[in-house]
Amino acid sequence: MYGKLLGDNVHWQNREAWIYSNNVYTRYPFQGSLYGLPPQVIKECIMGAIEARYGKPDQPKPASNGVHANGNSTNGHAKTNGAHSNGNGHGKSNGHTNGHANGSGRISRLTCEFKAPVNDKGDELLDCCGDGIAEATVPLAAAKDEPKNFEEFIYKVWGAGIAKHFAIPYNRKIWAVPLDEMETSWLGGRVPLPDLGEMIEGALSPKPKPMGPNARFGYPLRGGFQALMDGFLPLLNGTLRLNSRVKTVSPSRRIVTLDDGMEVSYQQLISTMPLPVLIRSMGQEAPTAIKEAAAALRYTSVCCVNLGFGREKLTDKHWIYYPEDTLFHRIFVQGNASPHCNPPGGFGITCEITYGPNKPLPCQGEALIQRCIDDVVKVGIARAEDPVWAANIVDMPHAYVVYDHARPKNVALIREWLDPHDIHLAGRYSEWEYYNSDHAFLAGKKAAESAQGRLQDAPVASA
Numbered sequence: 001m002y003g004k005l006l007g008d009n010v011h012w013q014n015r016e017a018w019i020y021s022n023n024v025y026t027r028y029p030f031q032g033s034l035y036g037l038p039p040q041v042i043k044e045c046i047m048g049a050i051e052a053r054y055g056k057p058d059q060p061k062p063a064s065n066g067v068h069a070n071g072n073s074t075n076g077h078a079k080t081n082g083a084h085s086n087g088n089g090h091g092k093s094n095g096h097t098n099g100h101a102n103g104s105g106r107i108s109r110l111t112c113e114f115k116a117p118v119n120d121k122g123d124e125l126l127d128c129c130g131d132g133i134a135e136a137t138v139p140l141a142a143a144k145d146e147p148k149n150f151e152e153f154i155y156k157v158w159g160a161g162i163a164k165h166f167a168i169p170y171n172r173k174i175w176a177v178p179l180d181e182m183e184t185s186w187l188g189g190r191v192p193l194p195d196l197g198e199m200i201e202g203a204l205s206p207k208p209k210p211m212g213p214n215a216r217f218g219y220p221l222r223g224g225f226q227a228l229m230d231g232f233l234p235l236l237n238g239t240l241r242l243n244s245r246v247k248t249v250s251p252s253r254r255i256v257t258l259d260d261g262m263e264v265s266y267q268q269l270i271s272t273m274p275l276p277v278l279i280r281s282m283g284q285e286a287p288t289a290i291k292e293a294a295a296a297l298r299y300t301s302v303c304c305v306n307l308g309f310g311r312e313k314l315t316d317k318h319w320i321y322y323p324e325d326t327l328f329h330r331i332f333v334q335g336n337a338s339p340h341c342n343p344p345g346g347f348g349i350t351c352e353i354t355y356g357p358n359k360p361l362p363c364q365g366e367a368l369i370q371r372c373i374d375d376v377v378k379v380g381i382a383r384a385e386d387p388v389w390a391a392n393i394v395d396m397p398h399a400y401v402v403y404d405h406a407r408p409k410n411v412a413l414i415r416e417w418l419d420p421h422d423i424h425l426a427g428r429y430s431e432w433e434y435y436n437s438d439h440a441f442l443a444g445k446k447a448a449e450s451a452q453g454r455l456q457d458a459p460v461a462s463a
């Protein structure tokens with residue numbers, strides 16, 4: 001696709017994904033690059049990962065019937081009212097006392113269909129989309145007792161130390177919902193399981209630059225990410241109407257009304273509108289149960305604060321995760337995506353800040369921009385004396401689909417109702433799935449094929 005859409009307008013480079021915590025930058029993934037962190041943090045992370053896999057070393061092994069030696073659990077993952085053994089606790093849900101009992105080794109649904117390529121060193125850790133969640137597979141050892149929610153999953157798979165120092169604070173920050181309200185099916189192939197050998201190696205010496213094909217990513221040389229979409233233009237047949245918003249959709253009349261009042265009829269409709277917005281646009285035509293299901297879909301919003309500084313090459317990193325107290329959870333370093341992303345002498349970054357009903361933005365507008373600038377200086381990316389040439393905010397009300405426990409049922413109900421109306425859903429917000437852009441491209445292809453298939457099957461009179 002890159003070849004077809006971009007030709008030679010593409011810039012390939014090795015990704016530089018980093019994490020900032022305890023006042024140091026370490027490479028992503030956190031668990032494989034502990035070198036440089038305070039010794040106590042390293043110890044907690046390694047001990048936690050060992051305990052998550054094998055149980056506490058100083059306690060008798062869990063009994064094979066699944067009952068913990070301390071008698072707390074039958075499933076090997078007891079919920080108690082206590083905190084973790086390291087005393088960090090983890091928010092509103094209860095702590096886990098120790099690792100899990102020997103399970104049957106059955107394949108959990110966490111074993112993913114979407115397998116990431118594994119390099120010859122067996123390194124499965126790859127965050128190709130820069131969303132802080134690596135694409136990898138969950139070995140069977142991790143899938144023994146299926147966790148009931150995302151928070152449990154974190155403790156079970158990564159252990160208490162990684163949970164405390166990265167996974168819990170980062171995920172709380174990005175999702176802006178309590179993690180025990182999320183299920184885990186979305187993790188699919190996005191789970192980096194700590195490899196103990198790699199962890200120890202990464203704690204004893206600085207992790208080298210990632211190498212090999214997995215380490216590379218491509219970005220349009222000129223034109224930003226939009227260049228990929230623009231690449232479709234010469235390939236399209238038919239009428240393309242840009243800068244028009246769909247205001248209402250009438251499934252019964254098969255008519256879409258645009259914001260300028262124009263009506264467009266359709267036989268097959270492919271929607272990329274956020275699913276709750278699509279259903280709202282149907283007004284009373286959507287039955288109550290469908291409207292309720294759509295209204296129950298939860299999401300996290302993102303404010304992107306774009307900053308352009310008057311100094312070149314503020315950093316050589318590409319994206320950085322901030323699990324601690326900065327306003328933003330991640331910086332995407334636009335300036336390094338391609339050399340043409342910056343004006344001469346300047347450099348651009350994007351600070352991503354999630355918000356939602358449980359985590360409102362602390363301020364808006366200029367105040368929000370200033371908070372970001374202050375934090376960017378605090379974490380050492382910019383200097384206080386750097387001139388700010390440009391600053392703006394892009395608000396994305398629907399940014400992350402929240403995989404709460406009710407989502408699968410609600411999405412299935414809506415899809416089932418839309419299907420006989422020949423409305424095809426395509427993409428992250430329309431299908432209400434945790435898609436990255438590669439998945440979104442494939443979703444568009446699938447929806448187009450499905451619509452085309454129905455047109456071909458339709459009786460000639462109505463074609």
Ligand SMILES: Cc1cc2nc3c(=O)[nH]c(=O)nc-3n(C[C@H](O)[C@H](O)[C@H](O)COP(=O)(O)OP(=O)(O)OC[C@H]3O[C@@H](n4cnc5c(N)ncnc54)[C@H](O)[C@@H]3O)c2cc1C
Binds near residue numbers: 272274304396435436
């Ligand atoms: C902060 C952030 C960072 C991300 N970073 C990455 C990353 O680094 N790598 C990666 O692969 N993915 C990333 N993603 C995910 C990626 O952006 C999405 O997966 C992708 O954009 C989804 O494509 P889509 O076509 O499904 O939806 P969209 O890109 O949202 O496209 C939907 C289209 O539908 C249009 N539309 C919606 N409503 C209407 C309406 N009423 N009328 C007319 N048109 C309408 C919109 O204008 C839009 O053009 C990121 C997402 C966010 C929020």
